[in-house]
Amino acid sequence: MTLSTLLCLAIFLFPQIQADEVFFVNDVEYDSGFYGNYPIQRYKSTQVTSPRVNILQSSPECSNDLLTMITQRGWSVAEPSATILDHDGHLVWTVGGYNQVYNLMVQEYQGDQYLTFWAGDDTVGGHGAGYYYMLDTSYRQVAKVAAANGLSGDLHDFQITENGTALITVYDIITANLTALGKPENGDLWECRAQEIDLATGKLIFEWRALEHYSITDTYRDIGDDGVTGRAFDFFHMNSIDKDDKGNYLVSSRYMHSVTYISGATGQIIWVLGGKRNMFTDLSEGEATNFAYQHDARWTENDTVVSLFNNAIDDAHPDLAPYTRGMRIKLDQEKMTAELIGEYINPHQIKTVSQGSFQNLPNGNVFMGYGATAAFTEYSSNGTALCDAHYGPQFLYGTGNVQSYRAYKFEWHGFPLTNPDIAILPDDEGNWKVYTSWNGATEVFAWILQGASDPEVAEDDWEDLESITKIGFETSFQIYELYPRYMRIVAVNKENLVLGMSNPLDGVVEKVPLCFTRPNPRFISNGRRFGACLPLNSTTTNHAHWKS
């Protein structure tokens, strides 16, 4: 009997087993904290971990071919990370090692796709001091972008335009006359700037400063003990910038409850939607303009509709509204009317005091990340919730335990320069297995386990032992008796082209019991032609025959 015949039998008798634990489906205990404050998936072949999601709702109508991008952090998250998950919550890519990470996206620059995110210090009062990073499809850092004028780049936005520029938010402390709010004439104020910078040169192309156009009394933020030296008052809190085909800017201000449309030519305000300076007639009985503490305001539908994530509450006003909602607001800029044409409310009526995102997906669906609340939801354009997932337990919502500034969905194709990771270890039952994964490799269709008696043999002498179609992040292969001493993993794509290859592992060095024997007539005469490696605790384990 040839080895390959044995393998066919083996594959037939032992179903393919994935190493990823299953994600949770509508698990009440997950949300009550039974599995911990932040259930994570660990792997055998790599040290990286990923959140285990609780999938409350799923649908074939969701954009299941797109990948979900989050930047998880919070009290229970050991290492703030940028993470890509597939629609089942399986890990695709993750990276840590930054101080804090926010706003993972896929963006195009000069015709190529990049992963972009912000990283830096987020303890400077609700915003950040850091840089914007761009990784190419091989996960090489190709750019670390700074704000212009020597200022720190803020975490809230980094939008690359079709013209190779980036729109960023910048916060800096200035001295301002705060007497109108009962504070000193020379109080400290967090000024907000919208900057457009040329990515190739770092040159500032456009800058807009909030205090030149808004009064401090337009704010909804209570000044409290702020506004004195050493305690700058965050009156505006700019959190998104968009630019339309006319070259004008759309700026969202959390504390003004407003979206401001700004002339790219003059920097003057063209109009204000929402807040104390709202200029629109509300055709929806107030529902189109009553948003508060909102995030992520974007033009959509040919710049005729503004979409946004309406938190509706903040930390100081948690009971202002019963729930957070996504909104699509149709604007007539001639008649100056605003009409609510889409509303997106989580089935669990989540309300979130901070952060959050609203994304118009290519198929017309809407994807929302709930910011300080560890949830993301995909909606049909008519507002029906289609897919709903938690990446942290619901009983801790509102505590900042697990959060992600935004959550987005994008198409992404990653080709890491690393090799697939491989480990030989016993599973929970003591069966020895080869485990493999490859952080960031999106195109792997199947893994092939190969074996050789000598790692230096010619390529052709590596024998295919078993092939498993990739599902999930980590895949495991049962190790059978008769397998050669050296093993490695080859990753192939749909066309069966080799994408990468692990280093070979030596079964002797890995101390695999009994598996690496030559064909043993005793087993055959016993009617045991093959079988799993014996458990570690087995008294019959005998290394002697391959120790020498």
Ligand SMILES: *[C@@H]1O[C@H](CO)[C@@H](O)[C@H](O)[C@H]1NC(C)=O
């Ligand atoms: C500060 O603003 C108040 C009005 O709020 C004004 O009366 C006062 O003159 C201003 N002080 C200075 C130094 O401009």
Ligand SMILES: *[C@@H]1O[C@H](CO)[C@@H](O)[C@H](O)[C@H]1NC(C)=O
């Ligand atoms: C890109 O440049 C073109 C030509 O100058 C201009 O018409 C367009 O508005 C610009 N787009 C953005 C997003 O800046």
Ligand SMILES: *[C@@H]1O[C@H](CO)[C@@H](O)[C@H](O)[C@H]1NC(C)=O
């Ligand atoms: C946007 O404009 C283009 C060209 O003017 C048109 O083909 C398309 O249907 C418009 N899309 C929407 C959503 O209005």
Ligand SMILES: *[C@@H]1O[C@H](CO)[C@@H](O)[C@H](O)[C@H]1NC(C)=O
């Ligand atoms: C809204 O969308 C859902 C999901 O696509 C669909 O099942 C439902 O019929 C739609 N409702 C209306 C009123 O169109």
Ligand SMILES: *[C@@H]1O[C@H](CO)[C@@H](O)[C@H](O)[C@H]1NC(C)=O
């Ligand atoms: C030890 O081996 C026995 C029999 O193979 C198995 O049932 C048992 O679960 C093993 N115990 C451990 C701790 O692996």
